[in-house]
Amino acid sequence: MMQKELHPSVIKFKEFVKNNPALIKEVRNGNSTWQELYEDWYLLGEEDNRWETIGVKTSPSAEKEEDKKNDWISTILGTVQKMDPNQIQHYVNNLSQALGAIQGVISQFQGNQPKQTPLKVEPKHPFSFRKD
Structure with missing residues (x-):
């Protein structure tokens, strides 16, 4: 039979459980399921306060x-x-x-690019007056 490879997060969770035997007791006592613990571990992380309530020492x-x-x-x-x-x-x-x-070298490379023309040229005077 061919064994299915586990997801890396599942492997990390197994290591977390091995380092914290209080989790095994939690499941055996019926207080939690492995699915609940995995979801909490995945969403909250190893340093969450939830693990301290179970008796797990947070990561030193x-x-x-x-x-x-x-x-x-x-x-x-x-x-x-x-x-x-x-x-x-x-x-x-x-x-x-x-x-x-470094700025000089960069400006030399940028100097080879075509210059951009201004999009809008403002007139010198905001009002145009004409003679009658």
Whole structure:
């Protein structure tokens, strides 16, 4: 017999269930069905408060990501504080020159395109007066 391949979301849900045995107890006690749990997991995600009511621990990876973000920000701030303001000014000037060079190259390529004529030419005076 040929076994049907599962949808990737079903495989992820199975991993979620393996990591949270409280879900198995929830179904065995008759409080929920697998279909209900899957739909809630699919719609709400793993970090929803619904899982805490069942006894599922929310993903510790979310906390780790938060710590990584804070570490990254503190690293950047620490680096900036240690830098010399003159050195920062030098880097900003170099970046400005590089951007200017890029703009020059782009404008050269755009110069080869035909110029668009203005659609409407306004008269010099809004009222036209004629001599009688």
